[in-house]
């Protein structure tokens with residue numbers, strides 16, 4: 001099988017000692033009753049469409065979407081390393097013998113692009129123009145060939161067409177989301193991280209809320225996150241709303257702390273229990289104070 005995990009990741013998982021419960025809303029694998037041995041895994045989400053959940057440090061999933069067409073396979077978001085990409089390609093090969101021909105870069109961050117070197121050499125990378133200029137200026141370690149392209153609205157996979165959407169600046173200035181119209185599915189990349197405290201280092205939080213609302217207005221049957229778990233259709237919509245509400249709350253906490261009591265501690269409420277809250281909370285406050293949002 002296609003398993004790829006490190007000892008330190010194993011330690012991180014073991015430390016998450018909560019009771020197993022399949023229905024828990026969380027990004028922590030152990031709280032969902034899952035162990036390292038369950039990953040990576042393919043989750044069928046529609047006809048010829050799969051979510052690929054791989055574990056990475058500090059123990060949450062990085063999700064790619066795989067769409068199989070008659071002319072080849074499209075991958076939405078990659079994995080963090082060449083080894084992780086090879087594991088994903090091995091998983092793809094268990095469901096189709098079509099070659100991977102396209103990869104949409106929903107997030108230019110390295111945990112989604114660090115493995116581009118292991119893709120077939122002629123894979124076309126689809127990148128937002130702003131992300132492409134970041135890559136070309138050397139700011140991102142993404143292996144691209146001459147085939148990387150900027151403004152692409154849709155890709156024809158032969159027997160189906162996939163839409164590439166820019167819903168506005170969100171987690172970064174160049175987030176792309178991918179819609180599979182024939183299944184009414186939307187892969188959100190890092191615009192939606194299921195039960196993960198929103199990482200804001202390079203985010204535009206107010207616009208991020210708007211982008212999430214635009215995605216909700218698409219009325220997709222199901223939303224696939226870039227991190228955290230792939231939930232069922234109805235719950236995926238609820239979790240999108242919860243994630244948007246988290247950004248709203250974080251913004252309002254940041255505004256409150258910039259008021260008369262600057263020594264107040266942030267009250268993240270229920271979001272304090274979301275994955276990465278300890279590390280990302282201070283970063284969010286810093287970013288929001290810089291942006292003055």
Ligand SMILES: [Zn+2]
Nearest residue numbers: 109111112190
């Ligand atoms: Zn990421």
